[in-house]
Amino acid sequence: MEMILQDHFKFDLDTIAEAIRPMVETDPSIKVKSIIAEVQSRFNYTISYRKAYWLAKQKSIAKVFDGWKYSYQTLPW
Template identity: 70%
Template sequence: MTNTIADAIRLLIEADSSIKVKSIIAKVQSRFNYTVSYYKTWLEKQKLVAKIFDDWKVFYQTLPVWLKAMTAKISRTE
């Protein structure tokens, strides 16, 4: 799968992570005039969903540190 198609799939998944594989295939086919196999599309979707939500996991792990820093900053300015 080319990076261009993978990027297009990533945008679709970021907009709606519950998008069906067949819908992704149809959108790729309409945009690039190329039919991606169901398996390759499914596999790419799994990888991207894991990556997208892993990014969120890291964000939520660092969130308490940011909140603590903001609370300390606000306390000093009052």
């Protein structure tokens, strides 16, 4: 994978969410510091806690589980 500069305009949440998607599929309760370490390792780019958790992780979880509303509806009574 190529190195991304800290101010790279194309390094958005979709890119991060897709990069961590396999990790989220394996363990939806993955720790934020593991996400930050994975992005740092793969892209040589340090993301903030906010971007790692509140934005990228939540977006990735929504993609894995087809959105929150659908996931909630499929839960057994």
